[in-house]
Amino acid sequence: MGAPVSDPPADANTQTKFDQTGKNTGNLLIGHALRRELAVDSYAFGTGHDARQVNENFDLIAIPAANFIYEHFDFGYMADFIERTTLPCLMVGLGAQSSSLTSLDLNIPAGTRRLLKIIAERSNSIGVRGEYTASVLEHLGITNVTLTGCPSLYMTLEPELKIRKRESDEGALRxxxxxxxxxxxxxxxxxxxxxxxxxxxxxxxxxxxxxxxxxxxxxxxxxxxxxxxxxxxxxxxxxxxxxxxxxxxxxxxxxxxxxxxxxxxxxxxxxxxxxxxxxxxxxxxxxxxxxxxxxxxxxxxxxxxxxxxxxxxxxxxxxxxxxxxxxxxxxxxxSFDEFSRNYAKLYQDYIRFLDLNNVAHRLNPVSSSLEVSAN
CATH class of the missing domain: 3.40.50 (Rossmann fold)
Structure with a gap:
């Protein structure tokens, strides 16, 4: 549940495709990334499944999240579904949306508050988009969080992410x-x-x-x-x-x-x-x-x-x-030097986050040389 974990059907009409992205094609990166990162034998998507069968056939409820903490988004339906199950949860990429990074007392719908409480109880740590979201959750009494950013950052499954800048004599910029x-x-x-x-x-x-x-x-x-x-x-x-x-x-x-x-x-x-x-x-x-x-x-x-x-x-x-x-x-x-160095550190933190939640993953291991350079 959460961001879509597969592309919409190629033969669907535009509106259907758009709806299946969660009404923003950028969401595809969030769901695709988490699906790629987790080591799973099988999966199902959405909240339209029988809770008893979910308990019997699956081990984890994984939620590739977006800006869920927002006054106009009520995720009570998701809370209802999870409450009917007994499975542990993994939520990654949770974000708070506000007009200011200093405003913590947000007008969050009751259903979303209930969802956040359930996720906090059923996971060892919640992966949040940044320090602001962590502060909003702390204001709500939820402190078991890890700063992961968006799961899309780790979609390559590689411990290094290098950005190539072209030479100045290569013609007009594309x-x-x-x-x-x-x-x-x-x-x-x-x-x-x-x-x-x-x-x-x-x-x-x-x-x-x-x-x-x-x-x-x-x-x-x-x-x-x-x-x-x-x-x-x-x-x-x-x-x-x-x-x-x-x-x-x-x-x-x-x-x-x-x-x-x-x-x-x-x-x-x-x-x-x-x-x-x-x-x-x-x-x-x-x-x-x-x-x-x-x-x-x-x-x-x-x-x-x-x-x-x-x-x-x-x-x-x-x-x-x-x-x-x-x-x-x-x-x-x-310049992308700082980004690349920081990526190496966040990548290691992300692996530790998944390990903390007892979730098997497909991220490639970090070499000892990279560990030293990232610290």
Missing amino acids: VAVNGSNNVIKHSFAPSFAADVERHLLDTAVRDNYAYVLQNEFPEIDIVLGRSTADQAAQASGALQRIGSQLGSSAYTAFLQKSGRVFFSVDEWSHFIRRMDFSIGTRFHGNMIALLSGVPALIIPHDTRTLEMSQLMKIPHVTVDRIGKIDIARLYDST
Whole structure:
């Protein structure tokens, strides 16, 4: 349960595919990663299973989590399901969503509070996205937590993650841009977030960069060739939200030419490997680049993206500090040495976290030389 652990059926319609990603294609990385990391003989997904059969046929309830701690998300249905079972639980990637990293007293629905209590009781430690989420849980009286970040970070199953930067004489940069123009209102700096989204779009249009979408409609329908007059009007509304002067016809033409959306992790990874740089406000849109060895810069716009970027030491500049987007300058000034060193440490911590929860895994062992260099 939680983030999807497999791609939607290739022959499903767009809406079905989108729904099965949890309404954001970035969720695919979370679920795929945890499924890949755990050493399992068989698995089932979802809460629509008979509790008695779950108790008889399975050993663990694993939950690849996202920003579950949010005032608009009530996970009482998940708590109901787990309460009917007797199995231990593993939750990884739990995040709190707020407008500020200093606000701990969140208006969390009762069902979600009940879920968190059950998970805390049935696991030795909960894997959280960062220090902010750990503080929110401590405020709720839950202290058995480990700072793991997102499970997608460890999806390669390797103790080293090296990022390759191209030489300056290799021609024009091949860039993938991603954005979040539909979630500006819950940014910690909405006006700056709108400016960043506009700059990202204008840059992608001007330089003909790929523009990767994750949950934006009607843009996704336009990219997939399902454009209608109504959708063009809705796209115009998206432009107005970010203060763009780009006309709806030009926006539609750009999306049809350079827009991308992926319902397959392998296809997404294959695409991003052809890029030299990934930049934008989407965490997982940039994470898949890093996992593929491609340089990426995250522009955090909310607590979800910021606390993970901070913990994992992923190169990042917040929306209120980045200013006008200069791709070449940002690429040249971004170093991944600290990220790679920190990855080695987090990887070891993640193995210890899984061991603490008595969960068998497929992560490759860390050599003694790497252990020394990471400490």
